[in-house]
Amino acid sequence: MTYPGAENDPTSSPVNEDMLAVERRRKEREAEYGVWVASQTIPWGTVNAFTAGMKVPASTVQRLKWDELGLVVKRDTKAGREVLERTGTAEPAELEKWAADDKAAAERARQQAAANEQTSAGGATTASARKSGGN
Incomplete structure (x- = not known):
């Protein structure tokens, strides 16, 4: 690999x-095979x-419209994650990303629950104060 400006460096x-070329x-291969995954077994003739879980070439998906038939799903969707987890074919980078996403979602849910609890506790105190002081 070269770096920007390397062509002007006489010592490079x-x-x-x-x-x-490699x-x-x-x-190109990553772009072709990195998007779609089979959601089920896809027969071709008698074989x-x-x-499920295998990478499927994007050109094949486009040509045969397998996405419209529900035979494939995108790797980065919820359905793709389910297939990859079920079949054990997820890549390490995907597993790390999902773990980070799950951790962030759990933290957001915890913060939301705490905020809801504060709001409902504050609302109950205000309502009881209105009843006793308002009449």
Whole structure:
């Protein structure tokens, strides 16, 4: 990989075109296989082309409209998470992200519950004060 301005640095090593091509191909493959996951077994003729949790090429999903048929789901959706967790095919980065998301959601729920409890406790005190002092 090169850095911005490296082409102007006389001391830098020359750019390895083969490594750049490999990196481009890796990014293309990641874009092709990194979006969709099979939500169920997908048959192709008499064999199973994909089983639940397998990565499915985006070009295949677009061409055969498997998303409209419900055969695939996006990895980053709730349904995708459920499939990946159920099949055990989630990647470590996804597991870490979900753990952080779950922790943040639990903290928000705890704060909301505390705020609701304060509001309801404050409202009960105010209501009882009105009853005793208002009449």
